[in-house]
Every structure is written in structure tokens, then in C-alpha cells.
Amino acid sequence: MSPARKVFLLVALPLTLIFAGVIVALLRQPTPDPKDPNINSSADSWEKRVANAFKPSECPLLPKPKLDASYYQGPLIDAHFHPPSLPDSALGSELEAPDDQTLLGVNITYDEIACTFRNDGTSGKVFAFFPVYPNIYKPALEVVKRAVDQYPDVFVPFIMPPDNDGSPTGYPTVNSDTLQKMLKVYPNLFKGYGEIGLYERQGGAKELPPDSARLLEIYPVAREHNLVVMFHLGEGQAASYEKILQANRDIKFIWHGDQLINCTECTQDLTVIDGILSRNPNVYYGIDELYGDVFLMQAEVGKKKFLEHFKDYDPLLKKDVETWKSFIERHPDQVLWDTDRGVLTWSMDIEVGRALTNYSRAFIAELDPDVQEKFAYKNAEKLLPSN
Numbered sequence: 001m002s003p004a005r006k007v008f009l010l011v012a013l014p015l016t017l018i019f020a021g022v023i024v025a026l027l028r029q030p031t032p033d034p035k036d037p038n039i040n041s042s043a044d045s046w047e048k049r050v051a052n053a054f055k056p057s058e059c060p061l062l063p064k065p066k067l068d069a070s071y072y073q074g075p076l077i078d079a080h081f082h083p084p085s086l087p088d089s090a091l092g093s094e095l096e097a098p099d100d101q102t103l104l105g106v107n108i109t110y111d112e113i114a115c116t117f118r119n120d121g122t123s124g125k126v127f128a129f130f131p132v133y134p135n136i137y138k139p140a141l142e143v144v145k146r147a148v149d150q151y152p153d154v155f156v157p158f159i160m161p162p163d164n165d166g167s168p169t170g171y172p173t174v175n176s177d178t179l180q181k182m183l184k185v186y187p188n189l190f191k192g193y194g195e196i197g198l199y200e201r202q203g204g205a206k207e208l209p210p211d212s213a214r215l216l217e218i219y220p221v222a223r224e225h226n227l228v229v230m231f232h233l234g235e236g237q238a239a240s241y242e243k244i245l246q247a248n249r250d251i252k253f254i255w256h257g258d259q260l261i262n263c264t265e266c267t268q269d270l271t272v273i274d275g276i277l278s279r280n281p282n283v284y285y286g287i288d289e290l291y292g293d294v295f296l297m298q299a300e301v302g303k304k305k306f307l308e309h310f311k312d313y314d315p316l317l318k319k320d321v322e323t324w325k326s327f328i329e330r331h332p333d334q335v336l337w338d339t340d341r342g343v344l345t346w347s348m349d350i351e352v353g354r355a356l357t358n359y360s361r362a363f364i365a366e367l368d369p370d371v372q373e374k375f376a377y378k379n380a381e382k383l384l385p386s387n
């Protein structure tokens with residue numbers, strides 16, 4: 001053995017090995033926490049929860065609903081749907097859906113959801129606000145990816161990432177860093193961000209104004225990923241909202257909710273909403289409170305009462321025409337039809353869907369013929385990427 005080789009074996013090689021060992025130790029990840037759904041060690045069960053969400057089921061081919069000849073007959077896009085969340089309880093715990101509420105893979109699956117939209121009398125396309133909670137973001141994103149891959153014509157995916165892991169006091173949105181991390185898992189998957197509820201929760205989270213520091217950091221992320229931004233505004237947030245609409249003309253916004261109205265008992269006063277739409281071409285307003293000025297999407301209403309509500313269209317139409325017709329006609333390019341369905345189990349029933357769309361078609365027929373298609377689907381289509 002040459003002296004050089006001897007030096008290498010005795011000194012350099014052990015030193016190299018020690019150095020490599022230190023590097024490996026430094027690079028090693030901490031021991032995975034088996035309860036963390038984002039770690040592979042629990043993949044089987046999380047995989048099972050995701051698989052349950054996509055359990056195949058038959059979709060009966062129902063005859064198309066018969067429409068009255070006087071109703072609007074064209075396409076209809078629902079611009080407000082809430083897909084159910086995956087259960088986020090600890091693995092191994094019993095999975096039970098809260099009363100009347102949808103829980104993915106437990107009391108509803110994507111096949112069933114898609115079946116409702118195929119048969120409810122709409123065109124079957126919805127703006128879907130997929131919940132992505134930070135504590136289960138990887139399986140939650142996998143669900144979105146699979147839902148969109150499996151039903152590309154149904155779901156226009158928005159990311160809805162509350163920062164509360166189920167706690168009522170957290171922010172309604174994660175911060176910009178976490179949002180970036182989520183958006184990078186499946187690049188270009190999402191078309192929108194929201195719905196983000198910016199209002200104060202009773203006994204819970206404080207309001208989050210559109211010009212708050214947290215949201216100011218989010219708009220550049222929305223711009224970078226080409227996302228439409230969807231808010232449910234809080235009371236008195238009009239000025240803050242307009243500031244943001246003006247500062248971000250290249251971002252498209254949708255909003256809904258009557259929280260801009262300053263009195264609780266009065267009927268819809270649309271003056272504030274009118275003003276915002278007139279001054280800001282980059283904003284759209286979604287109407288889901290048709291049906292005679294009654295808020296029907298509540299757990300205590302239930303399927304039976306809901307269907308009974310539509311027994312006589314005339315008094316309902318009279319009210320809705322009074323409240324909404326001229327408003328929609330004043331902003332023909334900025335108002336969207338939607339339903340805010342998905343949270344309540346009975347809201348995903350095909351019969352309920354048909355009752356909703358049938359009445360909405362009767363209402364749309366009351367609008368100026370030049371505005372009908374815009375409200376029903378064309379304004380929603382304008383928000384979709386052209387590719």
C-alpha cells in the first residue's frame with residue numbers, strides 16, 4: 001500500500017464518512033407524527049377517506065324537467081356551491097356527520113353531487129368553493145384534483161382555506177404564505193379564491209376588512225395565480241372594499257350577502273350595492289336570495305317545507321321582481337345567478353334542485369330579454385379563463 005493510499009484510508013476516509021454522517025443527520029426530518037394527515041405514515045386511512053369521497057354510484061337517467069313555455073329555457077350556471085369537507089377528526093375516530101349537514105365520504109360522495117347537478121335542471125356547471133383546511137390540506141387538495149379530473153365540465157374550482165382548523169375564533173382565511181404553499185401542490189388547478197366570509201362571527205372571529213394587512217398580502221397571490229376573488233362582505237365594509245376594487249382593477253371580484261345594509265329589519269335596500277357595481281367594472285354580485293325575499297337555505301326549513309314554499313309562484317315572483325328586476329337590469333353585465341347550496345344535506349336533493357331552478361327560470365323570464373342570458377350564465381362564463 002502506497003503511503004498516500006495509507007493516509008487516505010487512515011485519515012481522509014474516516015473524516016469523509018464522519019462528515020457525510022453529520023450531513024445526513026442534519027438533513028433528516030423529525031420523526032413523523034402519526035396523527036398528522038399530511039404525513040405518509042397515516043396514508044392508508046386518509047387514502048380511505050379520500051376513496052370514500054369517490055365511491056362510485058349509479059346516477060339514474062331522469063327525464064328532463066318539463067318547463068312552462070313562458071319560462072327562460074336557456075343554459076343556467078350556478079355560481080355559488082359549497083362542496084362538503086372531508087372529515088378532519090383524528091384517524092380511527094367514529095365518523096359522524098352533524099345533523100342535516102353534508103360530510104364528504106360519510107353521507108355524500110362526488111358521484112352523488114355530480115348526479116344532482118346533471119339532473120337539477122341547470123347546465124350542470126357550478127362555481128365550487130372547495131374547503132381546504134390547513135390541518136388536512138394535502139388530502140383536501142387531492143379531493144379537489146380528483147373531483148375536477150373526474151368531472152371537468154361540472155366544477156369550476158375555487159380554494160376556500162379557513163385558518164381555523166375548525167375553531168370558531170380563527171381567521172376566515174389562511175395567510176398568503178400558506179395560500180401559496182397550497183396553490184403550489186397542483187399548479188393551475190384553481191380558478192378562484194373564496195368564498196371568504198369577512199363578517200364578524202357571533203362569539204367567534206372578529207371581522208376581517210378587505211383592506212386588512214392579511215388580505216393585502218393575498219391579492220398579489222390571487223394575481224399571480226389568476227384567481228377570481230370571492231367574498232361574503234361584513235357590515236360596513238363598503239368603503240374598504242371599494243378601495244381594494246380600485247387598487248386591483250386587473251383582479252375580478254365576486255361578492256354577495258346583504259351585510260352592507262345598515263338595518264336588520266328593513267327590506268333590501270340596494271343603494272350601496274348599486275354604487276359599488278356602477279363605479280367598479282371588475283366586480284360581480286351574486287344573487288342567491290330569490291324565492292320571495294325569504295332566506296330558505298336553513299337547516300330548520302328542510303326539504304318538505306322548502307318544496308311547499310314554491311306551491312304558488314305568483315306572490316313570490318311579485319316580491320322578487322320588485323326587489324331584483326330593475327337592479328339586475330341596471331347592471332346587466334355584473335350580476336350572477338346562484339344558489340349557495342351544499343352545506344345542508346337536503347339542499348343537494350335533486351327534487352330541491354329542480355324546485356330551485358324551475359322557480360329561477362320563471363323569475364328570469366320576467367327580466368328584459370337582453371339581460372336574461374347574461375344573468376343566467378353569460379356573466380359567469382365571462383369569469384372563466386378563456387383557455
Ligand SMILES: [Zn+2]
Nearest residue numbers: 080082195340
Ligand atoms: Zn356561501
